[in-house]
Amino acid sequence: MSRSGQGHDGEPIPMLEAADISVSLGGTRILSDVSLTAECGAVVGLVGPNGAGKTTTLRVLRATLSPDSGSVRVAGDPIDGLSSKQVSQRVASTPQATTLSFDFTVRQTVEMGRTPHLGRFERADSDDADAVDAAMERADVARFADRPVTSLSGGERQRVVLARALAQETPVLLLDEPTSNLDINHAVNTLELVAALAREGKTAVAAIHDLNLAARYCDELVLLADGEVRAAGEPREVLQSGTLADAFDAETLVTGQPGADAPLVTPLPDRESVDRTVHVVGTGGQAAAALARLVAAGATVSVGVVPAGDAAAERARDLDCQVVTVPPFAGVDGDSRQRATELARGADAVVVAGDVGDANESVVAAAERVVAVDGEGVPAIESPRTTVATVETLRDAVAGLPTDGELPREDRRVESREGQNR
Numbered sequence: 001m002s003r004s005g006q007g008h009d010g011e012p013i014p015m016l017e018a019a020d021i022s023v024s025l026g027g028t029r030i031l032s033d034v035s036l037t038a039e040c041g042a043v044v045g046l047v048g049p050n051g052a053g054k055t056t057t058l059r060v061l062r063a064t065l066s067p068d069s070g071s072v073r074v075a076g077d078p079i080d081g082l083s084s085k086q087v088s089q090r091v092a093s094t095p096q097a098t099t100l101s102f103d104f105t106v107r108q109t110v111e112m113g114r115t116p117h118l119g120r121f122e123r124a125d126s127d128d129a130d131a132v133d134a135a136m137e138r139a140d141v142a143r144f145a146d147r148p149v150t151s152l153s154g155g156e157r158q159r160v161v162l163a164r165a166l167a168q169e170t171p172v173l174l175l176d177e178p179t180s181n182l183d184i185n186h187a188v189n190t191l192e193l194v195a196a197l198a199r200e201g202k203t204a205v206a207a208i209h210d211l212n213l214a215a216r217y218c219d220e221l222v223l224l225a226d227g228e229v230r231a232a233g234e235p236r237e238v239l240q241s242g243t244l245a246d247a248f249d250a251e252t253l254v255t256g257q258p259g260a261d262a263p264l265v266t267p268l269p270d271r272e273s274v275d276r277t278v279h280v281v282g283t284g285g286q287a288a289a290a291l292a293r294l295v296a297a298g299a300t301v302s303v304g305v306v307p308a309g310d311a312a313a314e315r316a317r318d319l320d321c322q323v324v325t326v327p328p329f330a331g332v333d334g335d336s337r338q339r340a341t342e343l344a345r346g347a348d349a350v351v352v353a354g355d356v357g358d359a360n361e362s363v364v365a366a367a368e369r370v371v372a373v374d375g376e377g378v379p380a381i382e383s384p385r386t387t388v389a390t391v392e393t394l395r396d397a398v399a400g401l402p403t404d405g406e407l408p409r410e411d412r413r414v415e416s417r418e419g420q421n422r
């Protein structure tokens, strides 16, 4: 092993590196030119739909499957040049299905993790016992130590196989769906443990189905679909609606996780996209919620005038919408009002939500059609050009609008004033 951790050029050697891996099984191409790099101390998440090739990639990384082409290096050394014992001194893995069918106790099962450190027929010593105890403690299975593994629940067994991998004391951990059977508390604890192990210097590659847990706990993600890498990088770079639509064939809304610097992916029902341009006028949480719904529905959304830093302005920025902002407490200047008015005039509809403010009166007045989101601060406007909706029904209200205006502009102005005065 290249213990210095540095190559000849002074660059750090990745702890695990796969380059251009291709695999065919039963005559079918399963992986095509898959590459990934896990630096020392990193948690890399493998994400992607069922059948994408995550488990197959992990099998190649732990050398239980030889690729047709491509190479894997562990700490700089080609894995195919290592004996199986050497591989298991460097790489520990947990399988996807935890079928521990033999009637071993939890302790005996975790002790199996010490095998790569023992000579043939050599007995475990106190160092081994300490490693087993520590592993059981960290995976929260010490209290089951003397129970047969077959008596444990699926989630408890999953933690036992993690303990077995930890007892192996390898620099690399490969985890296939480590949280699939776990309740949310144990899922979070398990990934917190993986993150803590990484901070202590271990390198982990984990196949994780839950994109939000993956986003929160992985330094980097590799998105696989149809055996190919579709995106790789920091979670924020990888988890984007367009990329996810392509890989999962599903509509998602990507926003931010509360209390964490990580994206939040919300799957959305598979419905036809709303092909409308909408200008949102309003501030606060309700306007932010309205514009998120509209973006998720496929509408082209602009926002404003809105004070910079307002929830609606922040959400618009997150979702890459055109937004007209003014500095907080600065009032609306003529130029900003003019730009927002043009956006409203060019849109199929203006959606008013949350606190609209007097300064936006002319912006609303420029609208061909208005959808008022009923709620605190928004009057239930009634006029031929105005539809009232809730945030929940907003998508259908906008989808149902005609794209061609039917009302002459003079009428619109009158109705607008009526609407504003109530």
Ligand SMILES: Nc1ncnc2c1ncn2[C@@H]1O[C@H](COP(=O)(O)OP(=O)(O)OP(=O)(O)O)[C@@H](O)[C@H]1O
Pocket: 025, 026, 028, 030, 048, 049, 050, 051, 052, 053, 054, 055, 056, 057, 207
């Ligand atoms: N031995 C095999 N022979 C033929 N096809 C196989 C074999 N093993 C796996 N496959 C196929 O390879 C593809 C990738 O499987 P893999 O288990 O790597 O996907 P995955 O991303 O881990 O999926 P999941 O999220 O459902 O666990 C699947 O279509 C699977 O059916």
